[in-house]
Amino acid sequence: MTSTPIDPDPLYVLDWEEFEEGVPPGPPSGWRRDYTLEPSTAEPPYSIVSTPGPVRSGARSARFFLHRQDPLQSSGTRSELKTPCCEPPGAERWYGFSIYLPEDWLPDRSRENVAQWKQNDTEPLDPRHGGSPPAALTMEQGQWILTTRKSSWDNTIDQDVCVYALGACELDKWTDWVLHAKWSEGNEGFLEVWKNCQSVRILEGQNKFADGRGHYFKFGVYKWDWNVKDPKDPKYKATATDKRLLYLDEVRIADGRGSLEVISPPAT
Numbered sequence: 001m002t003s004t005p006i007d008p009d010p011l012y013v014l015d016w017e018e019f020e021e022g023v024p025p026g027p028p029s030g031w032r033r034d035y036t037l038e039p040s041t042a043e044p045p046y047s048i049v050s051t052p053g054p055v056r057s058g059a060r061s062a063r064f065f066l067h068r069q070d071p072l073q074s075s076g077t078r079s080e081l082k083t084p085c086c087e088p089p090g091a092e093r094w095y096g097f098s099i100y101l102p103e104d105w106l107p108d109r110s111r112e113n114v115a116q117w118k119q120n121d122t123e124p125l126d127p128r129h130g131g132s133p134p135a136a137l138t139m140e141q142g143q144w145i146l147t148t149r150k151s152s153w154d155n156t157i158d159q160d161v162c163v164y165a166l167g168a169c170e171l172d173k174w175t176d177w178v179l180h181a182k183w184s185e186g187n188e189g190f191l192e193v194w195k196n197c198q199s200v201r202i203l204e205g206q207n208k209f210a211d212g213r214g215h216y217f218k219f220g221v222y223k224w225d226w227n228v229k230d231p232k233d234p235k236y237k238a239t240a241t242d243k244r245l246l247y248l249d250e251v252r253i254a255d256g257r258g259s260l261e262v263i264s265p266p267a268t
Contacts, residue, residue: 004030005030005031005083005217005253006030006083006084006086006087006216007255008093008253008254008255008258009255010254010255010257010258011252011253011254011258011262011263012030012252012253012254013250013251013252014028014031014251014252015057015058015060015249015250015251016050016058016060016061016062016249017058017059017060019050019060019062020050021050021051021052021060022049022050022051026048026081027081028081030083030084031081031082031083032081032082032083032084033081034073034074034078034079034080034081034082034218034220035047035048035064035066035073035078035079035080035081035220036070036071036073036079039065039066039067039070039079040067040069040070040071041067041069041243044063044065044245046065047064047065047066047070047079048062048063048064048065048079048081048220049062049063049065050062050063051063051247054100054174054247055249056098056100056174056176056249056250056265056268057249057250057265057266057268058249060249061100061247061248061249062247062248062249063245063246063247064079064080064220064221064244064245064246064247064248065079065221065243065244065245066078066079066220066221066223066226066243066244066245067242067243068223068226068229068239068242068243069229069242070226072227075227076222076224076227077222077223077224077226077227078220078221078222078223079220079221079222079244080116080218080219080220080221080222081218081219081220082118082216082217082218083216083217083218084216085120085121085122085214085216086120086213086214086215086216087183087214087215087216087217088214089183089212089213089214090182090183090184090214091183091214091215091255092181092182092183092255092256093180093181093183093253093254093255093256093258094178094179094180094252094253094254094255094258094259094262094263095115095117095177095178095179095180095181095217095252095253095263096176096177096178096179096250096251096252096253096263096264096265097115097176097177097219097248097249097250097251097252098174098175098176098177098248098249098250098265099114099174099175099177099246099247099248100172100173100174100175100246100247100248100249101169101170101171101172101175101246102171102172102245102246102247103171103172105169105171105245105246106240106241107141107142107169107240108139108140108141108239108240108241109140109141109239109240110140110223110225110237110239110240111138111139111140111145111223111224111225112138112139112221112222112223112244113133113136113137113138113221113222113223114137114138114139114219114220114221114222114246115136115137115177115179115217115218115219116133116135116136116137116217116218116219116222117133117134117135117136117179117181117215117216117217118133118134118215118216118217118218119133119134119208119209119211119213119215120211120213120214120215120216126211127155127156128153128154128155128156128157128209129153129155129209129210129211130155131149131155131159132147132149132159132161133149134148134149134183134207134208134209134215135147135148135179135181135191135207137166137177137179139169142168142169143165143166143167143168143169144165144166144167144168144169144175144195145163145164145165145166146163146164146166146191146193146201147161147162147163147164148161148162148164148191148203148207149161149162149209150162151206153206153208153209153210164201164203166193166195166200166201167195167200174249175195175196176194176195176196176197176250176264176265177193177194177195178193178194178197178260178263178264179191179192179193179194180192180193180258180260180263181207182207183207183208183214183215184206184207184208185206185208185209185210185211185212186206187204187205187206189204189205189206189207189208190202190203190204190205190207191203191207194260197260197264217253219248219251220248221244221246223239223244225237225239226239249265250265250266252264252265
């Protein structure tokens with residue numbers, strides 16, 4: 001059976017080596033598009049494209065570009081790839097990927113997600129289980145943060161998130177991320193996070209909504225403060241920049257047989 005991001009059995013790798021340089025990749029097999037093909041500005045072309053550099057390893061990486069005026073996708077301003085919905089409820093998974101922020105990346109008080117572990121959002125929807133994802137890797141003010149939902153796990157009670165600091169964003173270099181999760185509606189759940197092979201966060205207990213459903217994984221750039229396009233709109237939010245560009249490489253997903261060594265990118 002072929003390994004897929006939903007059923008890695010035991011390891012799935014997306015490293016962009018098969019894609020032609022400068023051509024929109026997709027989406028790659030096993031993934032779905034959550035981006036507009038061509039952004040509102042012509043420079044650079046395409047929201048997601050295969051590129052020869054910078055690379056974490058091999059000959060290709062993927063460049064993700066998002067502009068404030070890009071049209072909404074899935075009700076948001078985003079340039080992301082996502083898996084089909086969903087992983088099995090209660091699955092144990094390892095996720096790994098590498099992110100490169102160019103040297104002209106501007107810190108912003110306005111957050112952006114670069115990876116999301118998202119709840120099943122197919123119909124019928126329960127109003128208790130909407131809002132922010134159970135877990136997300138986010139940037140704010142030049143800092144990496146992990147967000148999870150508040151302990152109520154009920155969107156009608158509390159829509160806010162818990163925020164965990166993961167250190168400063170380093171520019172002009174690759175940052176390797178690994179997240180190991182046992183998704184659970186009960187006390188047996190856990191999240192472990194490593195940055196550059198160093199443990200930066202361990203959380204135990206419930207880590208998903210009590211909805212009996214699985215998750216799907218997304219990565220790229222999602223900046224919700226850009227959802228309102230018109231500066232005259234009272235809901236418009238000023239931000240430090242109108243564009244975001246980053247690179248992703250060595251996406252790896254494993255089932256419960258994974259490990260930090262298996263899911264980390266190869267040494268260069």
